[in-house]
Amino acid sequence: MKSKHVSYDEESLKVLKAIANKHRLEILRILSVRPHNVNELAEKLNLPFSTTATNVKKLEDVQLISTELVPGRGTQKVNAKNYDRIILDLFEKEKEINDKQFFIDMPIGDYFDCYVQPNCGLVGEKSYIGMQDDPRAFYEPGRKEAQLLFMRHGFVEYRFQNKIPYGAKVKEIEVAAELCSEAPNHKLDWPSDITVWINGIEVGTWTSPSDFGGERGFLTPSWWHTNYTQYGMLKRWKITHEGCFIDGNNIIDTVNIDQLELEKHPFISIKIGIKEDADNKGGFNLFGHKFGNYEQGIHLTLDV
Known part of the structure; x- marks a missing residue:
């Protein structure tokens, strides 16, 4: 299913006017x-x-449809659609990367370590990876192709290459991922406390309100039933000298970027999971490039 994303620019405004x-x-x-x-x-x-021809021309002008000559009774022009969906992105665009900023997009299946308890599973673009509700599936060789992973309790840990130049100091680090709670099938009233750790230090817990389903995610493939989890929310954890933030809100002011000691290690550990003493143990879903509403894995951005 091919989608066209539109956001805040002049070209996108032309598309919106056309439809x-x-x-x-x-x-x-x-x-x-x-x-x-x-x-x-x-x-x-x-x-x-x-x-009709005028309306067809307006859709052609913004490349929503295409026209080609095909043989018939003589030669005729035939119109076809170019996209299955038009997606309006209302969230803030990623910042433009410059020579003092380092960015990595990690596939969700490329985790270094995990601890998983049912209900749980890994899902690829076209089928399940391994057996559903079997933690052993998380060690399948094909796990790196996962586009959705879910668990009722546990964590996944990723190790990102440390790209900080020698001698440089990091001003801020940001982790962004599409997440939601995990209930059987889906349940809209299903809170879950999802925590992120960087280099083993807790940097903030977000309470997901729901396991979102019933309406297909923009990227979620058609074979995945709508009564299952469909999409999450894009959440951003940022750590600076002032403390830890989630979506710009200060969550922890007793931990700052210096305590993460990012410059001292060959990798940066990012762990996502449910704490043992969480108030809301509602599990989590983590979405990849081809599931949910956002075409991304786990984004790590470093400003130096």
Whole structure:
């Protein structure tokens, strides 16, 4: 399923203007079934040929549909859709990376260590990886292809290459991931306290309100049933000299970036999990590039 992302720029505004019309939306719906020529579209829309052709041209101009010449009774122009979904990104774009900033996008299946208890599982783009509700699946050779992992209790730990230049000091570190709670199938009222540790130091707990399901995630493949978990929320843990923040809110002011000792190790450990003494032990789902609503794994950004 091919998606087009639009956000805050002039090109995206043109796309939004193009689809802000009931006839053009209907054209896209019709073309989602199969390609049509303008005559066929005009007949189905009960519109004049000229009006239909104008609407087709506006959708072509923003590359939502394409037109090609195909043999028929002579040669005719046939219109086809280019995308299955149009996604409006309302979240803040990633900061532009400069020579004093280092960024890594870690696949969710590329964890270094884990402790897993059912219900649990690894899911690839096209099928499960190993057996569902079997912690042994988390040691499958194919685990690196995971696009969704979930567990009722436990953790996964990632080790990122330390790209900090020798002699440099880190000003801030940010970890971003798409997460939610983990309930059987899904449950909208299912809080879970999800904690992140960096180099073994706790840097903040976020209480997920829900195991989101019932409505398909933008990237979630069609074979994955909608009564299962579908998407999460994009959460950002940031640690600076002032303390630890989640989505810009100061969570811990007794831990700062110096205590993480990022410059002293060949790797940076990021652990995500449920604490033994958590108030809400609702598990967690972690989404990869091809599941959920955000096309990413675990993002690590360092500012020096």
